[in-house]
Amino acid sequence: xxxxxxxxxxxxxxxxxxxxxxxxxxxxxxxxxxxxxxxxxxxxxxxxxxxxxxxxxxxxxxxxxxxxxxxxxxxxxxxxxxxxxxxxxxxxxxxxxxxxxxxxxxxxxxxxxxxxxxxxxxxxxxxxxxxxxxxxxxxxxxxxxxxxxxxxxxxxxxxxxxxxxxxxxxxxxxxxxxxxxxxxxxxxxxxxxxxxxxxxxxxxxxxxxxxxxxxxxxxxxxxxxxxxxxxxxxxxxxxx
Amino acid sequence: xxxxxxxxxxxxxxxxxxxxxxxxxxxxxxxxxxxxxxxxxxxxxxxxxxxxxxxxxxxxxxxxxxxxxxxxxxxxxxxxxxxxxxxxxxxxxxxxxxxxxxxxxxxxxxxxxxxxxxxxxxxxxxxxxxxxxxxxxxxxxxxxxxxxxxxxxxxxxxxxxxxxxxxxxxxxxxxxxxxxxxxxxxxxxxxxxxxxxxxxxxxxxxxxxxxxxxxxxxxxxxxxxxxxxxxxxxxxxxxxxxxxxxxxxxxxxxxxxxxxxxxxx
Numbered sequence: 001x002x003x004x005x006x007x008x009x010x011x012x013x014x015x016x017x018x019x020x021x022x023x024x025x026x027x028x029x030x031x032x033x034x035x036x037x038x039x040x041x042x043x044x045x046x047x048x049x050x051x052x053x054x055x056x057x058x059x060x061x062x063x064x065x066x067x068x069x070x071x072x073x074x075x076x077x078x079x080x081x082x083x084x085x086x087x088x089x090x091x092x093x094x095x096x097x098x099x100x101x102x103x104x105x106x107x108x109x110x111x112x113x114x115x116x117x118x119x120x121x122x123x124x125x126x127x128x129x130x131x132x133x134x135x136x137x138x139x140x141x142x143x144x145x146x147x148x149x150x151x152x153x154x155x156x157x158x159x160x161x162x163x164x165x166x167x168x169x170x171x172x173x174x175x176x177x178x179x180x181x182x183x184x185x186x187x188x189x190x191x192x193x194x195x196x197x198x199x200x201x202x203x204x205x206x207x208x209x210x211x212x213x214x215x216x217x218x219x220x221x222x223x224x225x226x227x228x229x230x231x232x233x234x235x236x237x238x239x240x
Numbered sequence: 241x242x243x244x245x246x247x248x249x250x251x252x253x254x255x256x257x258x259x260x261x262x263x264x265x266x267x268x269x270x271x272x273x274x275x276x277x278x279x280x281x282x283x284x285x286x287x288x289x290x291x292x293x294x295x296x297x298x299x300x301x302x303x304x305x306x307x308x309x310x311x312x313x314x315x316x317x318x319x320x321x322x323x324x325x326x327x328x329x330x331x332x333x334x335x336x337x338x339x340x341x342x343x344x345x346x347x348x349x350x351x352x353x354x355x356x357x358x359x360x361x362x363x364x365x366x367x368x369x370x371x372x373x374x375x376x377x378x379x380x381x382x383x384x385x386x387x388x389x390x391x392x393x394x395x396x397x398x399x400x401x402x403x404x405x406x407x408x409x410x411x412x413x414x415x416x417x418x419x420x421x422x423x424x425x426x427x428x429x430x431x432x433x434x435x436x437x438x439x440x441x442x443x444x445x446x447x448x449x450x451x452x453x454x455x456x457x458x459x460x461x462x463x464x465x466x467x468x469x470x471x472x473x474x475x476x477x478x479x480x481x482x483x484x485x486x487x488x489x490x491x492x493x494x495x496x497x498x499x500x501x502x503x504x505x
Contacts, residue, residue, distance in 0.1 A: 010258040011265070018266060049316045050273045057269035065265075 003190055004079070005072035009183035012069045015062050016176040022055040023172055027165040034158040066175075070095060070108070073182055080189045081115045105140065106133040109178060116185045121192035125185030132178055139171045276316040281337045283311045284321055285437055286328035287444040290421045293402030296386035300402030301413035303421040303450070304395035307440040311337040327443065348391030351425075355396030356383045358426045362492055363403040365430070394435035396426035397454060400492050401499070412499040420499065421445045422454025422487070424469070430492045432456040434464070438472045442482060450484045452502075454495050457488035 003009075029048035033040040040048075074088035086094075086108065094104025113130025116122035146164040150156045290303040308325060311333060312318040321328055360379055364370055371379070387395065398421070405412060412420055423441050425433035434456050435441075445453045455473040462468030467475065470488045477486050489495040 007257055007261070010256075011261050014258065014262045015265065046277070046316075049320070050277060053273040053276050053316065054269040057272045058266075061265050061268060 003183075003186055004075045005069060005183070005186065008065065008069040008072050009179065009186075012062070012065050012179050013176065013183070015058065015065060016172060016179055019055060019058050019062055020169065020172045020176055022051050022058065023165065023168045025051045026055060027162075027169050030158075030161050030165040034162050037158075067092060067095060069179070073112075073186065076186050076190075077112065077115065080186065080193060081118075084115055086111060102137070102141075106137040109133040109136060112182065112185075116189065119189055119192055121188040122185040125181045125188065128181050129178065129185065132174060132181075136174055136178065139167060139174055143167045143171045276319075277314050279335065280314050280318075281311060281333040281335055282318050282330040283309070283333045283337055283341075284318075284325075284328045284330045285309045285440050286321075286325035287440050287447060290419075290445055290448040290450060293399060293405075296399075297382060298399065298402040298406055300405035301411050301416070301420070302398050302401045302405065303419065303448075304398035305421050305423050305441045305444050305453075306390055306392075306395075307437045307444060309341075309437065311341050313338070329440075345391050348393070351393035352387060352391055352395070353380075353384055355393035355425050356380060356387065356399060358428055359396050359400035359403060361428065362400050362426055362430045363407055366404055366492070366496070367407045369407060392435070393425040393433070394423045394437075394441075397424040397432050397456075397489070397492060397495060398422050400426045401495055404492075404496060412503065414503045418452060418502065419448070419450045420452050420454075421448070421450040422452075422489075422495070424454060424456040424489070426492060432458075432489050432491060432495070434458045434462055434469050438469050439476050442473060442476050442484075442486075443480065446480070446482050446484055452487050452498075453484050454487050454489050457490040457494070459488075 026048060029040065029044040029051070032044045033048075070091050071088045074084075074086060074091040077084045078087070091108055093100070094108050095101055097104065110130050110133040113126045113128070113133065116126030116129060118126075143164070146160070146167055150160060150164055153160075286308040288306040288308045290305045292303050293300040308328070310321070312321055312330070318330060322330075357380055360376060360383075383399070401412070401420075401422075404410065412418070423435050423438070425435060427433050432454075438455065442453065453473075456469045458468045459470045462470075466472075473486045473488070476482070477484075487495070487498055489498065
Protein backbone atom coordinates (compact mmCIF):
# COMPACT_ATOMS: atom_id res chain seq x y z
CA UNK A 1 0.00 0.00 0.00
CA UNK A 2 1.37 3.37 -0.94
CA UNK A 3 0.55 6.47 1.07
CA UNK A 4 -1.43 9.12 -0.75
CA UNK A 5 0.88 11.80 0.65
CA UNK A 6 4.18 10.03 0.01
CA UNK A 7 5.27 11.81 -3.17
CA UNK A 8 4.23 15.21 -1.80
CA UNK A 9 6.06 14.47 1.48
CA UNK A 10 9.26 13.80 -0.41
CA UNK A 11 8.81 16.86 -2.63
CA UNK A 12 8.07 19.07 0.37
CA UNK A 13 11.06 17.73 2.30
CA UNK A 14 13.47 18.49 -0.54
CA UNK A 15 12.00 21.95 -1.08
CA UNK A 16 12.17 22.69 2.65
CA UNK A 17 15.79 21.52 2.72
CA UNK A 18 16.47 23.95 -0.13
CA UNK A 19 14.63 26.75 1.69
CA UNK A 20 16.53 26.10 4.92
CA UNK A 21 19.81 26.16 2.98
CA UNK A 22 18.90 29.46 1.31
CA UNK A 23 17.81 31.21 4.51
CA UNK A 24 20.96 29.92 6.22
CA UNK A 25 23.10 31.53 3.51
CA UNK A 26 21.03 34.68 3.95
CA UNK A 27 21.69 34.54 7.70
CA UNK A 28 25.45 34.32 7.05
CA UNK A 29 25.20 37.37 4.76
CA UNK A 30 23.26 39.23 7.47
CA UNK A 31 25.99 38.39 9.98
CA UNK A 32 28.53 39.92 7.59
CA UNK A 33 26.22 42.97 7.26
CA UNK A 34 26.03 43.33 11.04
CA UNK A 35 29.81 43.09 11.39
CA UNK A 36 30.92 45.35 8.53
CA UNK A 37 28.60 47.07 6.04
CA UNK A 38 31.41 47.77 3.55
CA UNK A 39 32.48 44.12 3.58
CA UNK A 40 28.85 43.16 2.98
CA UNK A 41 28.50 45.57 0.05
CA UNK A 42 31.75 44.35 -1.52
CA UNK A 43 31.32 40.60 -1.14
CA UNK A 44 27.88 39.57 0.11
CA UNK A 45 25.34 42.05 -1.34
CA UNK A 46 24.87 40.33 -4.71
CA UNK A 47 24.88 36.84 -3.19
CA UNK A 48 22.35 37.94 -0.57
CA UNK A 49 20.17 39.44 -3.30
CA UNK A 50 20.33 36.30 -5.44
CA UNK A 51 19.58 34.06 -2.48
CA UNK A 52 16.82 36.40 -1.30
CA UNK A 53 15.01 36.26 -4.65
CA UNK A 54 15.36 32.45 -4.83
CA UNK A 55 14.07 32.12 -1.24
CA UNK A 56 11.12 34.46 -1.85
CA UNK A 57 9.91 32.55 -4.92
CA UNK A 58 10.62 29.20 -3.27
CA UNK A 59 8.63 30.29 -0.22
CA UNK A 60 5.47 30.66 -2.30
CA UNK A 61 6.09 27.34 -4.04
CA UNK A 62 6.58 25.65 -0.67
CA UNK A 63 3.40 27.30 0.59
CA UNK A 64 1.34 25.75 -2.22
CA UNK A 65 3.03 22.35 -1.91
CA UNK A 66 2.53 22.49 1.86
CA UNK A 67 -1.22 23.00 1.48
CA UNK A 68 -1.46 20.09 -0.96
CA UNK A 69 0.65 17.99 1.39
CA UNK A 70 -1.41 18.76 4.50
CA UNK A 71 -4.56 17.86 2.56
CA UNK A 72 -3.08 14.54 1.46
CA UNK A 73 -1.70 13.82 4.92
CA UNK A 74 -5.22 14.14 6.30
CA UNK A 75 -6.55 11.80 3.64
CA UNK A 76 -3.96 9.26 4.84
CA UNK A 77 -4.69 9.96 8.50
CA UNK A 78 -8.39 9.30 8.01
CA UNK A 79 -7.51 6.14 6.17
CA UNK A 80 -5.09 4.91 8.85
CA UNK A 81 -7.05 6.16 11.86
CA UNK A 82 -10.75 5.58 11.04
CA UNK A 83 -11.90 7.82 13.91
CA UNK A 84 -9.60 10.73 13.02
CA UNK A 85 -11.85 13.72 13.50
CA UNK A 86 -10.41 16.36 11.17
CA UNK A 87 -11.28 16.21 7.48
CA UNK A 88 -8.74 17.19 4.79
CA UNK A 89 -10.86 20.21 3.86
CA UNK A 90 -11.04 21.31 7.48
CA UNK A 91 -7.26 20.99 7.82
CA UNK A 92 -6.84 23.35 4.87
CA UNK A 93 -9.26 25.79 6.47
CA UNK A 94 -7.24 25.60 9.71
CA UNK A 95 -4.10 26.62 7.81
CA UNK A 96 -5.58 29.31 5.59
CA UNK A 97 -8.30 31.22 7.45
CA UNK A 98 -6.78 34.34 9.03
CA UNK A 99 -7.02 34.54 12.84
CA UNK A 100 -8.63 31.07 12.95
CA UNK A 101 -5.18 29.69 12.11
CA UNK A 102 -3.97 30.98 15.53
CA UNK A 103 -5.79 27.92 16.76
CA UNK A 104 -5.87 25.90 13.54
CA UNK A 105 -2.15 25.41 12.91
CA UNK A 106 -1.09 24.18 16.36
CA UNK A 107 -4.27 22.17 16.87
CA UNK A 108 -3.72 20.31 13.59
CA UNK A 109 -0.29 19.12 14.66
CA UNK A 110 -1.31 18.52 18.26
CA UNK A 111 -4.22 16.31 17.17
CA UNK A 112 -2.04 14.51 14.64
CA UNK A 113 0.52 13.81 17.34
CA UNK A 114 -2.11 12.62 19.79
CA UNK A 115 -3.49 10.10 17.31
CA UNK A 116 -0.03 8.85 16.40
CA UNK A 117 0.73 8.23 20.05
CA UNK A 118 -2.06 5.65 20.08
CA UNK A 119 0.04 3.27 17.97
CA UNK A 120 3.25 1.81 19.41
CA UNK A 121 4.87 2.17 15.95
CA UNK A 122 4.28 5.91 15.85
CA UNK A 123 4.52 6.73 19.54
CA UNK A 124 7.81 8.64 19.27
CA UNK A 125 6.79 10.64 16.21
CA UNK A 126 3.45 11.43 17.85
CA UNK A 127 5.13 12.77 20.98
CA UNK A 128 7.50 14.96 18.98
CA UNK A 129 4.74 16.28 16.71
CA UNK A 130 2.46 17.18 19.65
CA UNK A 131 5.37 18.77 21.49
CA UNK A 132 6.38 20.93 18.53
CA UNK A 133 2.89 22.39 17.97
CA UNK A 134 3.35 25.21 20.49
CA UNK A 135 6.88 26.23 19.39
CA UNK A 136 5.65 26.20 15.80
CA UNK A 137 2.88 28.72 16.31
CA UNK A 138 5.12 30.88 18.50
CA UNK A 139 7.86 30.97 15.87
CA UNK A 140 5.29 31.50 13.12
CA UNK A 141 3.89 34.67 14.67
CA UNK A 142 7.21 36.05 15.91
CA UNK A 143 8.65 35.65 12.39
CA UNK A 144 5.60 37.23 10.74
CA UNK A 145 5.69 40.12 13.23
CA UNK A 146 9.39 40.76 12.70
CA UNK A 147 9.02 40.70 8.91
CA UNK A 148 6.17 43.22 9.11
CA UNK A 149 8.18 45.50 11.38
CA UNK A 150 11.15 45.39 9.00
CA UNK A 151 8.95 46.12 5.99
CA UNK A 152 7.37 49.13 7.67
CA UNK A 153 10.57 50.61 9.10
CA UNK A 154 12.51 53.07 6.95
CA UNK A 155 15.94 51.96 8.12
CA UNK A 156 15.81 48.74 10.14
CA UNK A 157 18.89 48.10 12.26
CA UNK A 158 21.36 45.32 11.53
CA UNK A 159 20.36 43.66 14.81
CA UNK A 160 16.74 43.49 13.71
CA UNK A 161 17.74 41.94 10.39
CA UNK A 162 19.90 39.45 12.24
CA UNK A 163 17.16 38.47 14.70
CA UNK A 164 14.66 38.13 11.85
CA UNK A 165 17.05 35.91 9.86
CA UNK A 166 17.64 33.67 12.87
CA UNK A 167 13.89 33.24 13.35
CA UNK A 168 13.43 32.52 9.63
CA UNK A 169 15.98 29.70 9.81
CA UNK A 170 14.38 28.35 12.99
CA UNK A 171 10.86 28.42 11.53
CA UNK A 172 11.71 26.68 8.26
CA UNK A 173 13.81 24.11 10.11
CA UNK A 174 10.89 23.41 12.40
CA UNK A 175 8.56 22.94 9.43
CA UNK A 176 11.11 20.57 7.89
CA UNK A 177 11.35 18.55 11.12
CA UNK A 178 7.56 18.36 11.35
CA UNK A 179 7.29 17.27 7.72
CA UNK A 180 9.87 14.53 8.31
CA UNK A 181 8.17 13.39 11.51
CA UNK A 182 4.69 13.34 9.98
CA UNK A 183 5.78 11.42 6.90
CA UNK A 184 7.81 9.00 9.02
CA UNK A 185 4.86 8.55 11.37
CA UNK A 186 2.45 7.88 8.51
CA UNK A 187 4.87 5.40 6.97
CA UNK A 188 5.24 3.56 10.27
CA UNK A 189 1.49 3.52 10.83
CA UNK A 190 1.04 2.15 7.34
CA UNK A 191 3.68 -0.56 7.89
CA UNK A 192 2.14 -1.40 11.22
CA UNK A 193 -1.26 -1.88 9.63
CA UNK A 194 0.19 -3.96 6.83
CA UNK A 195 1.96 -6.24 9.29
CA UNK A 196 -1.26 -6.64 11.26
CA UNK A 197 -3.10 -7.56 8.08
CA UNK A 198 -0.42 -10.03 7.03
CA UNK A 199 -0.65 -11.72 10.43
CA UNK A 200 -4.33 -12.23 9.72
CA UNK A 201 -3.37 -13.38 6.26
CA UNK A 202 -1.67 -16.58 7.58
CA UNK A 203 -2.87 -19.84 5.90
CA UNK A 204 -5.04 -20.99 8.81
CA UNK A 205 -6.74 -17.58 9.22
CA UNK A 206 -6.83 -16.68 5.58
CA UNK A 207 -10.03 -15.27 4.22
CA UNK A 208 -10.67 -14.37 0.57
CA UNK A 209 -11.41 -10.73 1.48
CA UNK A 210 -8.02 -10.10 3.15
CA UNK A 211 -5.68 -11.90 0.85
CA UNK A 212 -5.44 -9.19 -1.78
CA UNK A 213 -2.29 -8.92 -3.89
CA UNK A 214 -1.75 -5.24 -2.84
CA UNK A 215 -0.95 -6.22 0.73
CA UNK A 216 2.77 -6.90 0.75
CA UNK A 217 4.88 -8.03 3.69
CA UNK A 218 6.02 -4.85 5.45
CA UNK A 219 9.68 -3.91 5.37
CA UNK A 220 10.85 -2.85 8.79
CA UNK A 221 12.74 0.38 9.19
CA UNK A 222 12.45 1.22 5.52
CA UNK A 223 15.04 4.00 5.03
CA UNK A 224 13.61 7.38 4.32
CA UNK A 225 15.67 8.50 1.35
CA UNK A 226 15.25 12.19 2.05
CA UNK A 227 15.18 12.61 5.76
CA UNK A 228 17.74 10.21 7.19
CA UNK A 229 19.82 13.03 8.59
CA UNK A 230 17.13 14.50 10.75
CA UNK A 231 15.37 11.33 11.75
CA UNK A 232 18.19 9.53 13.50
CA UNK A 233 16.99 8.45 16.90
CA UNK A 234 13.38 8.59 15.79
CA UNK A 235 13.43 5.13 14.27
CA UNK A 236 10.13 3.33 13.71
CA UNK A 237 9.15 0.79 16.25
CA UNK A 238 7.31 -1.74 14.14
CA UNK A 239 6.58 -5.16 15.46
CA UNK A 240 6.24 -7.64 12.60
CA UNK B 241 22.61 -6.69 -25.34
CA UNK B 242 20.48 -8.16 -22.57
CA UNK B 243 22.78 -6.69 -19.94
CA UNK B 244 22.57 -3.28 -21.54
CA UNK B 245 18.81 -3.42 -21.56
CA UNK B 246 18.70 -4.48 -17.91
CA UNK B 247 21.02 -1.65 -16.94
CA UNK B 248 18.92 0.86 -18.86
CA UNK B 249 15.78 -0.41 -17.15
CA UNK B 250 17.41 -0.11 -13.75
CA UNK B 251 18.47 3.45 -14.51
CA UNK B 252 14.98 4.25 -15.72
CA UNK B 253 13.46 2.87 -12.53
CA UNK B 254 15.70 5.03 -10.34
CA UNK B 255 14.28 8.33 -11.69
CA UNK B 256 11.64 9.02 -9.10
CA UNK B 257 8.71 11.34 -9.78
CA UNK B 258 9.77 13.44 -6.78
CA UNK B 259 13.05 14.27 -8.48
CA UNK B 260 11.31 15.41 -11.65
CA UNK B 261 8.75 17.52 -9.74
CA UNK B 262 11.37 19.11 -7.48
CA UNK B 263 13.74 19.82 -10.37
CA UNK B 264 10.99 21.58 -12.29
CA UNK B 265 9.84 23.51 -9.24
CA UNK B 266 13.39 24.59 -8.33
CA UNK B 267 13.84 25.92 -11.84
CA UNK B 268 11.30 28.65 -11.04
CA UNK B 269 13.18 30.45 -8.23
CA UNK B 270 16.53 30.00 -9.94
CA UNK B 271 15.13 31.40 -13.20
CA UNK B 272 13.55 34.33 -11.37
CA UNK B 273 16.87 35.14 -9.67
CA UNK B 274 18.80 34.85 -12.94
CA UNK B 275 16.35 37.18 -14.69
CA UNK B 276 16.74 39.70 -11.86
CA UNK B 277 20.53 39.60 -12.22
CA UNK B 278 20.78 39.77 -16.01
CA UNK B 279 22.59 42.96 -17.07
CA UNK B 280 19.98 45.68 -17.61
CA UNK B 281 21.16 49.22 -17.01
CA UNK B 282 19.12 52.15 -15.76
CA UNK B 283 20.09 55.63 -14.68
CA UNK B 284 18.07 57.19 -11.90
CA UNK B 285 17.57 60.46 -10.12
CA UNK B 286 15.75 60.98 -6.86
CA UNK B 287 15.12 63.87 -4.49
CA UNK B 288 17.94 64.34 -2.00
CA UNK B 289 18.04 66.87 0.83
CA UNK B 290 18.63 70.51 1.45
CA UNK B 291 21.81 71.07 3.44
CA UNK B 292 22.53 74.08 5.62
CA UNK B 293 25.77 75.84 4.74
CA UNK B 294 26.56 75.52 8.45
CA UNK B 295 27.06 71.79 7.81
CA UNK B 296 30.03 72.63 5.59
CA UNK B 297 31.54 75.07 8.09
CA UNK B 298 30.04 78.37 6.87
CA UNK B 299 28.30 80.58 9.41
CA UNK B 300 25.22 81.31 7.31
CA UNK B 301 21.55 80.44 7.34
CA UNK B 302 20.84 79.45 3.74
CA UNK B 303 20.76 75.94 2.26
CA UNK B 304 22.04 74.33 -0.87
CA UNK B 305 20.21 71.43 -2.41
CA UNK B 306 21.48 68.09 -3.68
CA UNK B 307 19.75 65.26 -5.50
CA UNK B 308 20.63 61.59 -5.74
CA UNK B 309 21.83 60.33 -9.08
CA UNK B 310 23.29 57.03 -10.13
CA UNK B 311 22.86 53.91 -12.19
CA UNK B 312 21.71 50.35 -11.57
CA UNK B 313 23.11 47.31 -13.34
CA UNK B 314 20.17 44.91 -13.11
CA UNK B 315 16.56 44.59 -11.99
CA UNK B 316 17.57 43.62 -8.46
CA UNK B 317 19.63 46.79 -8.00
CA UNK B 318 16.80 48.82 -9.50
CA UNK B 319 14.34 47.26 -7.08
CA UNK B 320 16.69 47.87 -4.12
CA UNK B 321 17.16 51.51 -5.17
CA UNK B 322 13.42 51.97 -5.61
CA UNK B 323 12.91 50.59 -2.13
CA UNK B 324 15.51 52.92 -0.61
CA UNK B 325 14.31 55.98 -2.58
CA UNK B 326 10.62 55.54 -3.44
CA UNK B 327 10.54 58.80 -5.43
CA UNK B 328 13.39 57.77 -7.71
CA UNK B 329 12.76 58.07 -11.45
CA UNK B 330 14.51 55.60 -13.75
CA UNK B 331 15.43 55.77 -17.42
CA UNK B 332 16.82 52.87 -19.48
CA UNK B 333 20.53 53.06 -20.22
CA UNK B 334 23.26 50.83 -21.61
CA UNK B 335 26.45 49.33 -20.21
CA UNK B 336 28.31 52.59 -20.79
CA UNK B 337 26.25 54.14 -17.94
CA UNK B 338 28.87 52.99 -15.42
CA UNK B 339 31.74 54.69 -17.26
CA UNK B 340 29.65 57.78 -17.98
CA UNK B 341 28.75 58.08 -14.31
CA UNK B 342 32.38 57.79 -13.19
CA UNK B 343 33.35 60.43 -15.74
CA UNK B 344 30.47 62.67 -14.65
CA UNK B 345 31.59 62.36 -11.05
CA UNK B 346 35.16 63.33 -11.88
CA UNK B 347 34.07 66.32 -13.95
CA UNK B 348 31.57 67.21 -11.20
CA UNK B 349 34.31 67.23 -8.57
CA UNK B 350 36.43 69.59 -10.64
CA UNK B 351 33.43 71.84 -11.27
CA UNK B 352 32.62 71.85 -7.53
CA UNK B 353 36.14 72.99 -6.64
CA UNK B 354 35.97 75.72 -9.26
CA UNK B 355 32.61 77.05 -8.07
CA UNK B 356 33.86 77.09 -4.47
CA UNK B 357 36.79 79.19 -5.60
CA UNK B 358 34.45 81.54 -7.49
CA UNK B 359 32.21 81.82 -4.44
CA UNK B 360 35.12 82.88 -2.22
CA UNK B 361 36.36 85.49 -4.71
CA UNK B 362 32.83 86.80 -5.33
CA UNK B 363 32.36 87.35 -1.61
CA UNK B 364 35.71 89.13 -1.42
CA UNK B 365 34.51 91.50 -4.15
CA UNK B 366 31.12 91.97 -2.48
CA UNK B 367 32.49 92.71 0.95
CA UNK B 368 35.49 94.64 -0.36
CA UNK B 369 37.55 92.85 2.20
CA UNK B 370 40.50 91.15 0.48
CA UNK B 371 42.09 88.16 2.20
CA UNK B 372 45.68 86.98 2.05
CA UNK B 373 46.66 84.15 -0.27
CA UNK B 374 47.17 81.82 2.70
CA UNK B 375 43.74 82.61 4.13
CA UNK B 376 42.21 82.06 0.70
CA UNK B 377 43.91 78.68 0.24
CA UNK B 378 43.01 77.61 3.75
CA UNK B 379 39.34 78.45 3.22
CA UNK B 380 39.30 76.79 -0.20
CA UNK B 381 40.88 73.59 1.13
CA UNK B 382 38.56 73.49 4.10
CA UNK B 383 35.44 73.93 1.94
CA UNK B 384 36.62 71.33 -0.58
CA UNK B 385 37.13 68.91 2.27
CA UNK B 386 33.72 69.65 3.80
CA UNK B 387 31.94 69.17 0.47
CA UNK B 388 33.78 65.98 -0.47
CA UNK B 389 30.52 64.00 -0.32
CA UNK B 390 28.98 66.09 -3.09
CA UNK B 391 29.93 66.60 -6.69
CA UNK B 392 28.83 69.23 -9.19
CA UNK B 393 28.88 73.01 -9.15
CA UNK B 394 25.26 73.72 -8.26
CA UNK B 395 26.07 74.68 -4.68
CA UNK B 396 28.04 77.75 -5.80
CA UNK B 397 25.35 80.43 -5.46
CA UNK B 398 24.12 79.30 -2.03
CA UNK B 399 27.68 78.92 -0.75
CA UNK B 400 28.45 82.46 -1.88
CA UNK B 401 25.33 83.79 -0.11
CA UNK B 402 26.33 81.88 3.03
CA UNK B 403 29.84 83.35 2.90
CA UNK B 404 28.36 86.87 2.56
CA UNK B 405 26.20 86.21 5.64
CA UNK B 406 29.30 85.06 7.51
CA UNK B 407 31.47 87.99 6.40
CA UNK B 408 28.84 90.65 7.07
CA UNK B 409 27.23 88.93 10.05
CA UNK B 410 23.82 88.90 8.43
CA UNK B 411 20.99 86.43 8.88
CA UNK B 412 18.79 86.23 5.81
CA UNK B 413 16.55 83.60 7.40
CA UNK B 414 15.33 86.19 9.98
CA UNK B 415 16.31 83.96 12.84
CA UNK B 416 14.92 80.82 11.21
CA UNK B 417 11.68 82.40 10.04
CA UNK B 418 12.40 81.55 6.40
CA UNK B 419 13.92 78.45 4.90
CA UNK B 420 15.98 79.69 1.97
CA UNK B 421 17.38 77.28 -0.55
CA UNK B 422 18.47 77.35 -4.15
CA UNK B 423 20.69 76.08 -6.89
CA UNK B 424 23.02 77.50 -9.52
CA UNK B 425 26.73 77.89 -10.14
CA UNK B 426 28.64 81.04 -9.38
CA UNK B 427 30.90 82.31 -12.12
CA UNK B 428 33.94 84.62 -11.81
CA UNK B 429 31.77 87.58 -12.94
CA UNK B 430 29.24 86.78 -10.15
CA UNK B 431 26.65 85.54 -12.65
CA UNK B 432 24.59 82.49 -11.76
CA UNK B 433 25.08 79.60 -14.19
CA UNK B 434 22.69 76.86 -15.30
CA UNK B 435 22.60 73.45 -13.62
CA UNK B 436 20.83 70.10 -14.05
CA UNK B 437 18.12 68.15 -12.20
CA UNK B 438 15.93 71.21 -11.54
CA UNK B 439 12.81 69.06 -11.19
CA UNK B 440 14.27 66.85 -8.45
CA UNK B 441 15.85 69.82 -6.68
CA UNK B 442 12.50 71.57 -6.53
CA UNK B 443 10.84 68.40 -5.21
CA UNK B 444 13.58 68.12 -2.60
CA UNK B 445 13.21 71.74 -1.49
CA UNK B 446 9.42 71.44 -1.35
CA UNK B 447 9.64 68.27 0.74
CA UNK B 448 12.07 70.02 3.09
CA UNK B 449 9.63 72.91 3.55
CA UNK B 450 11.68 75.61 1.80
CA UNK B 451 10.00 79.03 1.46
CA UNK B 452 12.21 80.51 -1.28
CA UNK B 453 14.19 78.73 -3.95
CA UNK B 454 16.74 80.51 -6.16
CA UNK B 455 17.19 79.30 -9.72
CA UNK B 456 19.43 80.74 -12.46
CA UNK B 457 17.70 83.39 -14.55
CA UNK B 458 18.99 81.80 -17.73
CA UNK B 459 16.11 82.02 -20.18
CA UNK B 460 18.04 84.45 -22.41
CA UNK B 461 21.39 82.68 -22.15
CA UNK B 462 20.61 78.95 -22.09
CA UNK B 463 22.69 77.40 -24.85
CA UNK B 464 21.79 73.73 -24.31
CA UNK B 465 18.94 71.61 -25.64
CA UNK B 466 15.57 71.75 -23.95
CA UNK B 467 14.17 74.12 -21.40
CA UNK B 468 16.26 76.62 -19.46
CA UNK B 469 16.40 76.24 -15.65
CA UNK B 470 14.14 79.25 -15.28
CA UNK B 471 11.48 77.90 -17.66
CA UNK B 472 11.67 74.38 -16.26
CA UNK B 473 11.30 75.62 -12.69
CA UNK B 474 8.15 77.57 -13.56
CA UNK B 475 6.68 74.57 -15.37
CA UNK B 476 7.50 72.11 -12.59
CA UNK B 477 6.12 74.46 -9.94
CA UNK B 478 2.87 74.68 -11.87
CA UNK B 479 2.70 70.96 -12.60
CA UNK B 480 3.41 69.88 -9.02
CA UNK B 481 1.55 72.78 -7.41
CA UNK B 482 4.56 73.77 -5.34
CA UNK B 483 4.08 75.95 -2.29
CA UNK B 484 7.58 77.45 -2.31
CA UNK B 485 8.36 80.67 -4.18
CA UNK B 486 10.75 80.37 -7.12
CA UNK B 487 13.16 83.27 -7.38
CA UNK B 488 15.09 83.49 -10.68
CA UNK B 489 18.35 85.43 -10.24
CA UNK B 490 20.88 86.56 -12.79
CA UNK B 491 23.74 87.35 -10.42
CA UNK B 492 24.71 86.87 -6.80
CA UNK B 493 23.89 90.55 -6.21
CA UNK B 494 20.31 89.93 -7.43
CA UNK B 495 19.92 87.19 -4.84
CA UNK B 496 21.41 89.36 -2.08
CA UNK B 497 19.09 92.26 -3.00
CA UNK B 498 16.08 89.96 -2.86
CA UNK B 499 17.10 88.62 0.57
CA UNK B 500 17.83 92.07 1.99
CA UNK B 501 14.43 93.30 0.79
CA UNK B 502 12.87 90.32 2.55
CA UNK B 503 14.12 91.70 5.87
CA UNK B 504 14.58 95.46 5.42
CA UNK B 505 15.47 95.89 9.08
